[in-house]
Amino acid sequence: MADPIGATAWAIAEGYIPSGSTGTTPALISHETVCILNAGARDADVRITVFFADRDPAGPFRLAVKARRTRHIKFNDLSDPASIPRDTDFASLIEADVPIVVQHTRLDSRQPALALMSTIAFPAA
Amino acid sequence: MADPIGATAWAIAEGYIPSGSTGTTPALISHETVCILNAGARDADVRITVFFADRDPAGPFRLAVKARRTRHIKFNDLSDPASIPRDTDFASLIEADVPIVVQHTRLDSRQPALALMSTIAFPAA
Amino acid sequence: MADPIGATAWAIAEGYIPSGSTGTTPALISHETVCILNAGARDADVRITVFFADRDPAGPFRLAVKARRTRHIKFNDLSDPASIPRDTDFASLIEADVPIVVQHTRLDSRQPALALMSTIAFPAA
Amino acid sequence: MADPIGATAWAIAEGYIPSGSTGTTPALISHETVCILNAGARDADVRITVFFADRDPAGPFRLAVKARRTRHIKFNDLSDPASIPRDTDFASLIEADVPIVVQHTRLDSRQPALALMSTIAFPAA
Numbered sequence: 001m002a003d004p005i006g007a008t009a010w011a012i013a014e015g016y017i018p019s020g021s022t023g024t025t026p027a028l029i030s031h032e033t034v035c036i037l038n039a040g041a042r043d044a045d046v047r048i049t050v051f052f053a054d055r056d057p058a059g060p061f062r063l064a065v066k067a068r069r070t071r072h073i074k075f076n077d078l079s080d081p082a083s084i085p086r087d088t089d090f091a092s093l094i095e096a097d098v099p100i101v102v103q104h105t106r107l108d109s110r111q112p113a114l115a116l117m118s119t120i121a122f123p124a125a
Numbered sequence: 126m127a128d129p130i131g132a133t134a135w136a137i138a139e140g141y142i143p144s145g146s147t148g149t150t151p152a153l154i155s156h157e158t159v160c161i162l163n164a165g166a167r168d169a170d171v172r173i174t175v176f177f178a179d180r181d182p183a184g185p186f187r188l189a190v191k192a193r194r195t196r197h198i199k200f201n202d203l204s205d206p207a208s209i210p211r212d213t214d215f216a217s218l219i220e221a222d223v224p225i226v227v228q229h230t231r232l233d234s235r236q237p238a239l240a241l242m243s244t245i246a247f248p249a250a
Numbered sequence: 251m252a253d254p255i256g257a258t259a260w261a262i263a264e265g266y267i268p269s270g271s272t273g274t275t276p277a278l279i280s281h282e283t284v285c286i287l288n289a290g291a292r293d294a295d296v297r298i299t300v301f302f303a304d305r306d307p308a309g310p311f312r313l314a315v316k317a318r319r320t321r322h323i324k325f326n327d328l329s330d331p332a333s334i335p336r337d338t339d340f341a342s343l344i345e346a347d348v349p350i351v352v353q354h355t356r357l358d359s360r361q362p363a364l365a366l367m368s369t370i371a372f373p374a375a
Numbered sequence: 376m377a378d379p380i381g382a383t384a385w386a387i388a389e390g391y392i393p394s395g396s397t398g399t400t401p402a403l404i405s406h407e408t409v410c411i412l413n414a415g416a417r418d419a420d421v422r423i424t425v426f427f428a429d430r431d432p433a434g435p436f437r438l439a440v441k442a443r444r445t446r447h448i449k450f451n452d453l454s455d456p457a458s459i460p461r462d463t464d465f466a467s468l469i470e471a472d473v474p475i476v477v478q479h480t481r482l483d484s485r486q487p488a489l490a491l492m493s494t495i496a497f498p499a500a
Contacts (some may be wrong), residue, residue, distance in 0.1 A: 006497070006499065011162055013160040013227055014160040014228040015195075016127065022486075028485065028486070035389040035466065037387075037426060039386065039426065051162060051193060051195045052194065068432055069426060069428060070464060070465060071464075072390060072427045082398070087152070089140075089196075089197040090195060091164075091200065101387075101499070103387065103389040105389050105492065106243070108239065108241055111153070111239050113363045113486050113488030115239050115240050115241040115490050117230065117492050118389055119243050120496065122228075122245045123497070124131065136287055137287075138285040138287040138320060138353035139285040139322070140285075140320075176319060176320045177319065178322070214285075214320060214321075229368075233366055236272075236359070242368035244368050244494065245293070247256070248253065249351070261381065262412075262476075262478065264412075264480050266447070267480055300405035301414065301444060301445045304444070339410075339446075341414075343380070358489065361397075361488045363488030365489050368493070369494045371495065372381070374380035374476070375380065
């Protein structure tokens, strides 16, 4: 396998957690996810900063992604130091002390048929 | 936090605002959005140029994104110096005087179940 | 406006035109689109090569994108030198004599609620 | 045509195969796909490593993509040296001995209207 891959800072300009859902199981509740891959041999200490339209950023939210593991974190579940408001535009910056790869996904089930979107985040550093 | 991140010119080759919607609230009206993150310490002066298949470009549309803020702008809402026609192919170029990050999202609710798509834009400069 | 932006070769690894549709208007027929932005001052001569799983590539399909214009081309509509088969995996390489920006979008209306996906293509040169 | 295009290592941080489907044909079963384009003149020997949240990576899964061909591989169909569990977060690293282009797509038909997402993967090397 190659050397640790990815970047140590990533940005996602889109962010929005719909308050409504038609899903009947946790996996089908509307959610916004940041997927992090740490393909390297060292654990990653990750810091997420969340930006809003009309208030100061929230965070950093800190979490660990162990070596050679992936974590898919729902913004819905963030609670320390704050929770993310629903029905509110946001954006995020994801920084780590080792290279990681970041992808952004939303599942929206407000209407009775879910919608999905996903994109590799922007590697900023 | 890192130095200002992003690029000062971004391109989105896709663009199309469906005239129809099944959504019953503003958030569920079909829309095309450009999400801008200004993670830096200086306000951004942003200029959007909109390109069409068979006429000269429109714009620039000017808007501000304050330091450490995000704005999610619907192409539907642009009005100065022109509005964006519905059911018409377009593309856009987003330029700023400081580095920003740009992501493109569409919500389409023409049929009775919304669809979503999103991608980080192309960093052009 | 900046100098011509983009790249002169782009790749899209995904490609699939469903033969079925529930849409009742041309805009809602299942389709696969390559969106091209030529933000520069010179007309672009574009060549698309289409790759398959088990046969030689088709093309090049040639088309023009005028200076400061965008074209959103449906793979469904390509006919010279061949048409693209339905329900068949393909991929594409888009080359131009001036820098362009390329984005890939699919609208799938096989089931009675359309689905969308989109991504900026891979800038290869 | 240009020289071989792409990169020899790609990462996809998102991965999830829903166990449920409403689709009634194989093409409409929920699936997660890695689309690989080998636009070059030499066959590609591809190795996929799959990462999880709480166990060691699986793989490498080995497969060939012939010169000037594309292959769209469903993670659902991988079986050697292991199969990919359903309803489980994963990520993947795709490595090849020649440059390739990689794109990630999911079709989710758990609810009675499919959803799609797609993104060019992250070129890691």
